[in-house]
Amino acid sequence: MIKSNPFTSETFISYWSKHFLHGKEKHTFNFAKNLSFYQSKIPGLYLNAGKNLTKGIDYELNPPCDGEEKGKTLLIHDVIDFSRTEESSKNKALGLYTVKQYPGFMIKLDSFGSLEDFMTRSFKKSSRYKLRKYKKRLEECFPISFKVYHGEMSEEEFGTTFDQFRLLLEKRFAEKKISNNNLDIEEWNFYKDVAYPMILEKKAALFVLKNNNEPISLTLAYLSEDRVFDAITVFDIDYAKFHLGSIKIMYLIEWCISNNWPILDFSKGYFDYKTRWSNEKFDFAYHILYDKKSPRAQLLSFTLKNLLTFKQYLREKKLNDSFHRFTYALKNNKENPTNYSFVEHESVSPETIMNQVDICKSEFCTLKGICFDFLYLYQEQQKDLKVFKVDGPENIFFLVGQKAKTCVKLTT
Template sequence: MIKDNPFSSATFVDYWGKHFLSGRKKHTFPFAKNLSFYKSRVPGLYINTGKNLTKGTNLELGEASREEKGNCFLIYDVIDFDSHQTKLNNYGLGHYAVRQYPGYLIDLEPYTSLDDFLSKTFKKSSRYKLRKYKKRLEECFDISFKAYKGEISREEYDTIFVNFRKLLEKRFEEKQISNNNLNTDEWDFYKDVAYPMILENKASLLVLYKNEEPISITLSYLSDNRVFDAITVFDTDYAKFHLGSIKIMYLVDWCLKNGWKTLDFSKGHFDYKLRWSNKRFDFHYHIWFDKKSWKAQVTAYTLKLYFTFKQYLREKKINEKLHKLTFAIRNKESNNLQYSFEETLQNYTEEDLIPLDMALPESTWFNKICYEFLYLFPENEKNIKVYQLRDRGSLYLIKGTDNESLVRVNFDK
């Protein structure tokens, strides 16, 4: 059982209601001791507050009463459930549980440090690569990690969230799929609720910086011993360094150093979750209904069929195709940057070269190319210079202390 579940906290529930209930009242029912509900637009149907924006609900059963009579109840994303059969039989309530999403987590209790975790989780060759990626990143850039928990200024918080959204937009534009976190209503909720929860030690922002620039950000929620990885992103310009894996290494290290027993990657399948987790579980949607009410029975069975069908489509990966289609409709044109590194076969004079100021916003498109150069030819970012070859607009020259390379660039529509 999750103790002190952040998604049942007054702050989370109140802010969710402020953003999504449009003035509708919250209700409680004796059969669900730790949850509140709102009345849906379907007569007789109540849905748990937080709905599908929680990252895991635990359901504690109480005693049923007259208040449940004639009604149906939908509870999203149940992962911990008090399932004593003797109680179920005495409630007068029918019950369906429909499996929806897989969940993944790292049980950290067996490990004492990041090195201990890596040694017991990955083969020698994989450990070597992971450590090489992290070392290479730290050699090429000024990298730091900061966890915001319990204290953060509003100004710093707002700055991080501006970068957070930019990185998410960039990430999903490259993947060419839509992402519901970026929908205005959801994003406004996350930004609004996370700040007070950080101050209450019920959430955290875990940020990896290059100099003072965030290059990876994770919004997590916190129970008494569990870290829920809610939304996470890294700057795709650093993909060559395997920044996604490096970020997880920093998260595991932070969790172990601060006594967290579980790092929960939350719902949904991604290859990185499968690779890093040591436990898998399922999220279920629970449907409870008055067994003596024909109306409640029909509502419950209809919901069961609907969510079973949705899961079937998800297993057939229809949802992935839909996300790609949605992205294509919203983004009819996108630029595809193509480039290749070539050996320099001659020396270039100052007259041949036009310096490219990488600090200017209009030069940021070249960052990914520079960072791949740094990965291939280990140099520190401070020691490289970039030039465009005069009268040869598609050719660029990157010069470091010990290495240099021509870059041929092409944009495909």
């Protein structure tokens, strides 16, 4: 069992109900310990509060009480405790269907004494060298800091930080050209609403990697007694050359080990980085509980099981990815990508008029990532970088550091 599960906490459920139930009544049943439900549009079908916005649900079944289960079918999302079977259930009046949902990944950290210990025992020498190089290069090029908000955070700072969180997510998924459900306005407003009180209650944490005071990678995590649940994470794609995603995980692991958190849970869904970093895989599942004596509940639960099994089949065939790309294309106009190439700076005449530009301004946003590639390649520091726009019909910029200089030509 997950001790002090944040997704069944009063705070999480109350904010979720506020955003998604729209006045519907919540129900609790004595036979389903530590869960609450609401009735769906289908008579007799109850769904767990929190639905698919949790990152891991577990529950206990009690013996039947006063016939509460009569005629009912209950659908529970994101169950991660598979020790329970219908035969071992305490409630013999309920049948159980289990349908595989998403794969889950986590790092068990209790046997590691430090980040270095984890890296040594988890990666080959060549991989460790590359990861250390990325982290060192990032910290040499920029004034990097790592801040964890856990228990204390001003409301104003939370608001500005979470707004930056959304901007980076929009930027990331615009690059991938795929829809992301976290950015749906109703869902995002829920995350923003629930995160702050849970941070203050130490049931959530916001991990922020900063360049100066600018967040460049953020992770919202929920916390149980012994587990850190990575809920939403993002990094600024302008820093892609530095492998910022891997660096952020290194910071997370170091924090977890230093603060005695035995499990860093990457939660549901497959991504390449999860397979590289995790040392244990598990599965999420839908659990369908139903009244064995009710023909209606039997039919409904069987139909639901088949629908969810088919949905999982489509997911395994990656048709959901195609769907998200299609929905993104419907919502967004096609944009011509900006390409660039380095050109010999000797070709720029000394008499050429050049105007210094600020790459942090919106009109030069496409230039920012290119400049950061320059910093990485030539081991320059951001504070020493000067960028000039070369006068003329071609889109050419002159990049000057302490040790190197080059010209960049932008094309669309």
